[in-house]
Amino acid sequence: MAVSHDMLSLLSDPLLVIIISLLPFNEAVRTSVFSKSWCNNKLFKLTTNIEFNELFFVKSSNPSIKDLQRKAFLDFITFWIDNNKETIIEKFSLKLSMPKNVSELTEKCIAFATHRGGVKQLELDFSDPNWVEYNNVAPYHKFDEPMFELPEHVYEVRGIQTLKLYSCRFVEKDLLKFHALKEVSFGWIEVSIFLINTLLSNCKLLESLSLKRCWNFSEFYVRDKNQKLKKLVVDKCSFQYELFRVVAPNLKFLKYSGMMNYFDIQMCPQVVEADLDFSTEFGFGGNGYRLYNLMEDLYSLKVLTVCSYFLQVIPTGGELLRMERNFNVRHLTIKTEMNKNEYKGIVFMLRSCPMLERLTIELGCARIWPNHVQPFAFSPKNFWTENVRIYECLKSSLEVVEVKGFKGFDKNEIRMLAYFIHCGKVLKKMTINIEKNITLVCNKNSDLNPHRFAEFLLRVPRASSDLEITIC
Structure with missing residues (x-):
């Protein structure tokens, strides 16, 4: 008679944790049904890849149901943090609208991600899916101020390689402490072109830069002196003057979405x-x-x-x-x-x-x-x-x-x-x-x-x- 084996249970716990951490967070949680050891030992909770995404919970357009779904999401975050305080996190993502309404939990959540200093990929997205865009180009930036401010203790996590901040205010001079950055994404915030070029100059490993619905550019002039930038995304950003100039000898990918400008793409022979x-x-x-x-x-x-x-x-x-x-x-x-x-x-x-x-x-x-x-x-x-x-x-x-x-x-x-x-x-x-x-x-x-x-x-x-x- 054939014997049914749970092949996953034969793998060692450290190997299972590596496998789980490679999965998207919501899929990692679902893996508890795959194997008895995963379920009994709660191995899925040891994933180093954490993603708290409000949209996984809040799906209804009905206001009362939506409020209940949001509460369930916040309760899930609280439960997870309280029961996994020793987790080592390498990749952390928080997508939460109206963070000021739950500022204490938001602070607690970010501290949970950075408390051991090992996080390499950090994404904080406080943009609201319901935000209206002005002429489909930039947000109503006179009224929509960033919804949250990056806590001071985050600047001390020097090993961050990927940083994504959406509607999250930051201190420009302190952001320059992140010398290990390879990928940077900003969205729904005011960003100076001086900061962009300073990041490219100071962060000698920076390969990817993405700007989504940002504003306060007098003109867009990016110069990559370190010749490391490979990917540039500019999505519906607002410029004061119609000039878009890029000097990036090793740029391979360019995405531009927005108004027509005077384009000047210099020394970019590698763009494919x-x-x-x-x-x-x-x-x-x-x-x-x-x-x-x-x-x-x-x-x-x-x-x-x-x-x-x-x-x-x-x-x-x-x-x-x-x-x-x-x-x-x-x-x-x-x-x-x-x-x-x-x-x-x-x-x-x-x-x-x-x-x-x-x-x-x-x-x-x-x-x-x-x-x-x-x-x-x-x-x-x-x-x-x-x-x-x-x-x-x-x-x-x-x-x-x-x-x-x-x-x-x-x-x-x-x-x-x-x-x-x-x-x-x-x-x-x-x-x-x-x-x-x-x-x-x-x-x-x-x-x-x-x-x-x-x-x-x-x-x-x-x-x-x-x-x-x-x-x-």
Whole structure:
């Protein structure tokens, strides 16, 4: 007769603790059902990775239920701290809105994370998910002051390598004590560009810098003298002047989301991936040349994500049809609604990326910006079918096309995908992901069936005999 073994129970406790600590905190707690030893010995409580996240508990929009869920969350924190005072913590995250209402517990929680001085990754997020953003760019910073202040004892924990502070005020000069920092993220707070450059200068190991909805930048000018910065994220921050300048010789990843600026990306030959989102921009006029010049600076890219605004504006820059110098992009992601104002930008990118191997199309909401003017006239209805041109990437390199959020309601989606099937000579795989929230709409209107529209694509003549189309 076969004997059932609990293989996990055969592992030593130190090894189990290492395994548990590699798991997300909520998953580590759930592991108590996996093994008798884990449950009986409470090994999951020895995890060195602690994450107290209010959103794990508070899920209801009903105010009374929401209050009860928040109380349960606070009770859970209290119980955990009181029963695990000897825990050695390496990674700690606290996500809590309205911390001033429970300031004593918040202080106690942070002290719990730092009391042994071994924490290497510290994240304190006091932002409110319900906060309203001003023009989708920056918070109402005149009214939304940081919700909490970093306790003084935290500055003495010199071994912190990852520091993430959201709506958490800090003393700039004391922050410079963290010489071991490798990753820094600030959000929903006032930050000076002087601090950013001083951190880059003093923290000689700093590789990643992220700024989310921060303000009080006169202009954005980052200079990495230590040449260690590899990742830079600037997400909907507020600048007084329209200048975005970066000098970072070893930068590899750049994400920018916000208004158009005068971009000056100097000495960044190593950048291989960029995510550019200008969806918060107010108008169209005059930005084509700025955007074109930015893309000339980012000639080394291999992975690129662009928004609808980018597609509408890029053909109005230095060249109408393509970049003067070819991109090195291998994977291109376009966020589009497939409206007529985006067509020329899509073709512009196909022409400019002759070595493109993978194209991801994220279908979603877009809009037409004021004063938008097409670079030249064309017929939107026949754009993908008349005078068909096969661009270099479709002849020699484009092997994968992935579509996310397919609804099938817009014939423009069908026409464009049919174009890739009909012209992609080396295309091997096309994956069409149906929009998950579309089922209810389809049930009310039987004519709206994305599966039926997607299956039409299966009958389109294929340029590649190796092409496999998957609908899911």
